Amino acid sequence: MIEVIIYLSSGLFLGWSLGANDAANIFGTAVGSKMVKFSTAALIMTIFVILGSVVSGAGASHTLGALGQVGTLPAAFVVAFAAAVAVYWMTKLGLPVSTSHSIVGGIIGWNLYSGFATDLGVLREIVGAWIFSxxxxAVFAVVLFFIFKKWLNNAKIHLLHLDFYTRWGLLIVGAFGAYSLGANNIANVMGVFTGIMEIPDYNIGLLTLSGAQxxxxxxxxxxxxxxxxxxxxxxxTVGSNIMDISPIGAFIVVLASSTTLFIFASAxxxxxxxxxxxxxxxLVPVSSSQAVVGAVLGLGLAKGGRNINFKLLGxxxxxxILTPITAAVISFILLFFMQNVFIRSVV
Amino acid sequence: MPHILFGRSKELEIEITEYLDLVNQGALTFKRDLKRYIKKDFELFEEALIDIKEIENNADEHQKDIKYKLYKYMLIPDSRADVLNIIEEIDTITDLAKEVIYEISIEKPVIPAQLESDFLELVENSAEAVDMLVKAVRSFFEEIAQVNDYVNKVHFFEHQADKNEERLKRRIFSEECQEVEIAYKLQLRYFIEEIAALSDQAEMVSEEVSVAAVKRRI
Known part of the structure; x- marks a missing residue:
């Protein structure tokens, strides 16, 4: 049991860093501008991330399994650990990093080490989703911007009512964002473990949770x-730097990026x-940070394209390119150590 | 929408509406009092003198309350600075109105009969500029698309008040008023400038409302 917990710890650590970093994509502006209290944001995030993970997490996880089915628990530990190290490293370098890119790199590292061929069709699907997301x-943000612009500039809504609606709007899209984040990105955290661990179903009254759930x-x-x-x-800190935009702008960005994540997660x-x-x-795990950056760029384009940060695009x-390659290399090296130093089967 | 749902927002909305009502009442009282004075109805003028003071005090209280609530409840973070600025600047109009009425009551300037209609027109245009400003501010809160229309009207009445001001000054210092002593002429000039200052201040605030409205459009 203790061994299992130790093996799972790398995935849990990846989950922790995902929560620490990606919550800012959803509630950063709302909390930074004091439209929503942090405690409220954290409560909503907690409830809906867990809901999204358990209810809709299977789809994207399945795709990761199709890319490469890591065979043993020690190997799954290494793959998730390599992904976590790559995330940490890229964050230090100041690159907009994604656990999705990282875990895919980790899995490819395992494929290379174990000699299993990577399914190029699945890989193409994943990389395509990364580019497309x-x-x-951005497209969603542009469309939403024009809809809201047309509506709000002609609507007879008192500024204070609008403030009230915006606060609730931020909470609701925040809940949706948290759900989508859980649904789409839980695959990064637990995807490598679900195929290996045989866990019996667990019945809690009205519903039954499968092993994966x-x-x-x-x-x-x-x-x-x-x-x-x-x-x-x-x-x-980071949240307000990424999105120096109005609360309504934040609402549009969160709605656009959450919809994107949802589309890539919902079976x-x-x-x-x-x-x-x-x-x-x-159904592919994509990067919530990049979906947000896409939405912010879309918003900038819709406003006339004067504030576009091309350096960010670069x-x-x-x-x-760098995140998956780094994770793959680290994964490959650590698998070698796991097999030859710690004498644990990884294939 | 039920009051309970909006809570603090509704509370502040009522406070702002009441405040703008007071500014409006201030302009109307200013116009009423000056008309009485210009038409030499001095008794009635003095009788109602306290009205403008009460309005001004009440407006001050509301202004303080609005400031406090905006910060305490952390409402409208991206428009808060603009709203506070507008509320503060608009308050100087009510202060100015009260000041003019009280100074007239103290100094009792003599307005030559031939200038009465020009004086009335100046008062009318100055008060109208304030009225349009209050409408512009209400639109800023309620219907952003209307702000520019009202700001244009403020400009119009301010311009009219400027013309009235110049014409009155020219007439006072012309042969037409040669029987008036120079000290009285200077005193009249001072009051003309003070009355016109109301519309100048209204125009200044309207510019700020206009900029804040552009910022509010997404």
Whole structure:
């Protein structure tokens, strides 16, 4: 049991850092501008991240499994650990880093080490989603901007009522954002473990949690601990730097990026689109930070394109390439040590 | 929408509406009192002197309350500085109105009969500029698209008041008023400038409202 907890710890640590960093993408501006209290934001994040993880986390996890099914618990520990180290390192370098990119790198490192061929079709799908997600988020932001602009500039809403609506709006899209973050990114935290661990179903009254859902619940709690223990600092420093925009702008950015994350996570939505005969998107863990950056750029473009930070675009590109490669290399090296120094089977 | 749902926002909204009502009442009282004085109805003028003072005191109380509540409840973070500035600047108009009425009551300037209609017109235009400013501020809160229309009207009445001011001064210092002593002429000039100052201040605040409205548009 203790060994299992130790092996899971790297995933839980990744979950903690995800909560600490990514909560600012959702509630950064709202808390930074004092529209929403941190305690309220943290409570909403906690509830909805866990809900999203448990209810809708399976889709994106499945895609990671298809990329490479890490075979043993020690190997899963190493893959998640390598991803966490890469995230930490890239953060130090000031690059907009993503646990999604990192874990994919980690899995490819395992594939290389163990000699399993990486499914290039799945990899193409994942990389395509990474490139497409900020673009989609930007498009959503532009559309939402014009809808809100048309509506608000002609609406007869008292400034103070608007303030009230905006606060509630930020809470509601924040809840949606937290749900989408949990649904989409829980795969990064627990995806490598779900295929290995055989956990019996657990019945809690009305509903039954599958083994994977129990792991997602644990990962969701780890994310929440990250939110509660560390994200305030990130919200008050990094959060306000990324998005120096009005509360309504923040509402649009969060709604656009959360919708993007949701689209790449919801199996129900995917089935619904297929049923309608519409093109659907693959369920892939994407980066919430990059979805936010995409939405902020979209907002900038819609406002006339004067505030676009092209340096940031370059940094995203570097992050896309550097993060998975770094994680893959670290994963490969650590797997070697795990097998030859700690004598644990990793294949 | 029920009061309970909006809570603090509603409380502040009522406070701001009442405050703007007081500024409006101040301008109307200013106009009423000056008309009485210009038409030499001195008894009635003195009788109602206290009105403008009460309005001014009441407005001051509201202004303090609004400032306190805006910060205490942390409402409208991105418009707060603009709102406070507008509320403060608009308050000087009521102060000015009270000052003019009280100084007239103390100094009792003599207005030559031939200048009465010009004086009335100046008072009318100055008070109208304030009235339009209050409408511009209300629109800033309630219907942003209307702000510019009212700001333009403030400009119009301020311009009219400027013309009245110049015409009155020219007439006072012309042969038409040669029987008036120079000391009285200077005193009249002072009051003309004070009355016109109301519209000047209204114009200044309206510029700020206009800029704040542009910032509010997304």
């Amino acid at each position: 900020p673009i989609l988020s 129990q792991l997602f619940l644990l990962g969701g709690i780890a994310i929440s601990v990250g939110v509660v223990s560390y994200s305030k600092k990130v919200m008050l 129900t939505l995917k089935d619904f689109l297929i049923m309608l005969g519409l093109p659907s998107l693959p 940094k995203i590109g570097v992050g896309w």
